[in-house]
Structure formats: structure tokens, C-alpha cells
Amino acid sequence: MKKNVLVVGASGDIGIAISRRLAEEGYHLLLHFNRNRQPIDTLREELEGESVLAVIQSDLSREEEIKRFLTELVFPVDHIVFASGMAHYGLFQEAPEQIMDEMLMLHVKAPWMITKHLLPRMIQDKAGNIVLVTSIWGEEGASNEVIYSSVKGAQNAFVKALAKEAGPSGILVNAVSPGFIETKMNQQISREEREAIMEEIPLSRAGKPDEVAHVVSFLLEKKSSYIQGEIIKISGGW
Numbered sequence: 001m002k003k004n005v006l007v008v009g010a011s012g013d014i015g016i017a018i019s020r021r022l023a024e025e026g027y028h029l030l031l032h033f034n035r036n037r038q039p040i041d042t043l044r045e046e047l048e049g050e051s052v053l054a055v056i057q058s059d060l061s062r063e064e065e066i067k068r069f070l071t072e073l074v075f076p077v078d079h080i081v082f083a084s085g086m087a088h089y090g091l092f093q094e095a096p097e098q099i100m101d102e103m104l105m106l107h108v109k110a111p112w113m114i115t116k117h118l119l120p121r122m123i124q125d126k127a128g129n130i131v132l133v134t135s136i137w138g139e140e141g142a143s144n145e146v147i148y149s150s151v152k153g154a155q156n157a158f159v160k161a162l163a164k165e166a167g168p169s170g171i172l173v174n175a176v177s178p179g180f181i182e183t184k185m186n187q188q189i190s191r192e193e194r195e196a197i198m199e200e201i202p203l204s205r206a207g208k209p210d211e212v213a214h215v216v217s218f219l220l221e222k223k224s225s226y227i228q229g230e231i232i233k234i235s236g237g238w
Contacts, residue, residue, distance in 0.1 A: 009084025179235025
């Protein structure tokens with residue numbers, strides 16, 4: 001029998017692709033979103049049966065909202081997928097402190113608090129997967145995306161450290177690190193910038209959200225039970 005999966009950030013392009021893939025494989029879903037509920041409602045209409053156990057709205061860039069979110073997790077959670085994210089483009093020296101605080105809360109403290117809340121049950125069961133969708137910039141760094149690169153790097157460090165701590169209890173902790181994926185987040189770049197990026201990617205194309213979802217799905221399967229503390233690139237060789 002498939003388990004319950006909490007997908008944090010389920011309304012984004014990658015989050016929806018992950019949710020759809022997991023539902024098709026028989027998992028029961030608890031879906032989180034912040035502002036954009038429409039994709040989740042559309043997904044629920046597509047799915048059969050009781051694939052979606054709950055839909056929870058919360059702005060995880062605010063600490064009080066994280067705490068409220070935790071009180072609304074009434075179903076048991078066997079696996080966690082963190083797919084939420086918010087980009088910030090601009091020169092670092094011009095970045096408002098409010099943006100710094102929101103980015104840290106959303107990408108770093110929210111995963112900390114949610115994982116801390118759910119981890120004791122996983123340890124008791126000696127089973128469970130935690131998967132974070134990070135970014136190539138968490139490893140390579142990007143000009144004009146210093147804050148985003150920093151928090152994604154923090155997510156990678158969290159994965160590696162927690163994998164060592166939780167591994168003896170049977171908990172698997174990994175990340176997928178997408179490169180240039182066809183998402184709304186990347187639609188703001190110019191045609192010239194896009195062409196320049198395509199020239200740098202050996203496969204000469206952008207990735208698809210489904211291609212990220214397939215890897216996340218694999219990490220939840222028993223077939224991947226000896227993969228631990230890894231940051232798996234999905235970048236087309238970029």
C-alpha cells in the first residue's frame with residue numbers, strides 16, 4: 001500500500017508535475033500552496049478516487065504561518081517533498097532586508113520547522129523519505145541571484161547533514177538540483193538570454209517539470225534505498 005506524501009509548494013510547475021506523478025503511482029497526497037490554488041483544483045479534477053487527502057494554504061515566508069500550517073497537518077505523513085521556492089533577481093547590494101528575511105524563512109527555516117515536526121514519527125517507524133527540490137545555483141552560484149543561490153546552498157547542506165543524522169533511523173534524505181527548467185519562474189528572461197543558456201547546455205534544450213518529477217518519484221521508491229545524502233543534478237549537463 002502506498003504512503004502519504006506531503007508536497008510543499010504543490011502549485012508551482014514542478015510541484016504540480018511531482019504531485020501528478022505521485023498520484024498516478026498510487027500515493028495519497030497532502031498538498032500545500034500559498035497563492036495559486038487553481039492548478040491544484042485542476043489536478044484534483046483530473047485524479048480519480050481519494051488521491052488528495054488535504055489541501056492546505058500557507059505563506060511559509062512568515063513564521064506564524066508555518067506554525068499554523070503545522071497544526072493543520074492532521075493526516076500522518078510518511079514522505080516529505082519540498083518543492084516550494086521564490087526567486088529574487090537583482091544586485092545583492094540593492095536587496096531589501098525584507099526580501100532576505102522572506103527568502104531565508106521560506107527556503108531554510110520552513111523546511112527546518114516542518115521536518116522537525118514530522119521527523120519523530122518517521123524515526124519511530126524507522127522509515128520515510130525527505131526530498132528537497134533545490135537548484136543548480138545552490139552549487140554553482142549565480143550573479144544577480146546571490147540570495148537565491150545562498151538559500152539553495154543552505155538546503156543542500158541541510159540534506160547532507162540530516163542524511164547523516166537520520167540515516168541510522170532508516171530515514172532517507174536527498175535532493176534534486178534542477179538546471180534550466182521550463183517553468184514560470186524562468187519566463188522572465190529575454191530571448192537573447194535564453195539562447196545563450198541553450199548554447200551552454202549540452203542537450204541544447206530546457207528541462208521539463210516531468211523530468212524532475214520522475215527523479216523525485218524514483219527517490220521515494222525502494223529501488224533507491226541506498227541513495228542517501230545526495231544532490232542529484234537534473235541539468236542536461238549544464
